[in-house]
Amino acid sequence: MSKIARDADGVIYTHAGPEIGVASTKAFTTQLIVFYFLALYLGRIKKTIGKDESRALLRDAIRIPQLIQITLGLDDAVKELAQDFFHYRNFLYLGRGISHPVAYEGALKLKEVSYIHAEGYAAGEMKHGPIALIDEEMPVVLIAPNDGITFKKILGNLQEIRARRGKVIFITSSSAAEELGGSADRVVIIPESSNLLSPIISVIPLQLLAYHIANFKGTDVDQPRNLAKVVTVE
Secondary structure: OOHHHHHOOOOOOOOOOOOOOOOOOHHHHHHHHHHHHHHHHHHHHOOOOOHHHHHHHHHHHHOHHHHHHHHHOOHHHHHHHHHHHOOOOEEEEEEOHHHHHHHHHHHHHHHHHHOOEEEEEEHHHHHHOHHHHOOOOOEEEEEOOOOOOOHHHHHHHHHHHHHOOOEEEEEEEHHHHHHHOOOOOEEEEEOOOOHHHHHHHHHHHHHHHHHHHHHHHOOOOOOOOOOOOOOOOO
16 A cells, blocks of 8 residues: 555555556556546535436446447557658647547657657637647647537537648447548547447547557557656655
8 A cells, every 4th residue: 555545534446456567558448437436436425326227227338348349349540640740740639528628648659659749738728828729730639529518519610620731530330430431530439338438439549549659659658758657756
């Protein structure tokens, strides 16, 4: 048990197992599911979630391992994608709503293991800065599972990027892919999942993309330069 755990009033363990690589992916995934269950627990305690709804939310979570396995089957397609994009020097990642933090994680993993400059942004903020950087040398990764809320809006981002000759990699679910109409340069189709759990699925192609790009560039994905597993200084 760490000192932090001993001193804390409460502890939730992720049970992610030992970390082998510095740029951990399972830590991100386990933290997402832990917070999902914490929110579900608090909802039941505060009686803002009924029994039927909580059962449905639990059923969604039980399906996640199967969906992850399906998504990992995209590895060959993502590797081919990485081969076409590893020579670019800058990437922009955009997501809306619950996919906004996924954009941060995708950009973080790419910069950590491949040393390519990458930024994550809320897609709604694209016009307030990042759009000035977009051209044919700036691939943009759009994370947009079909949530029925923000998908239509991110199609507007897609058109703005295309108008500036930006390269677009679009991560979406099968029910929404047909709406793209060939506007994206590359489309990665992930399995359908509940909106609240979609980040666990949509982040996997981004992590695989970072891994394969790093391999093509010849960098060490397990021990990236200048990074440490434990922060020992403030």
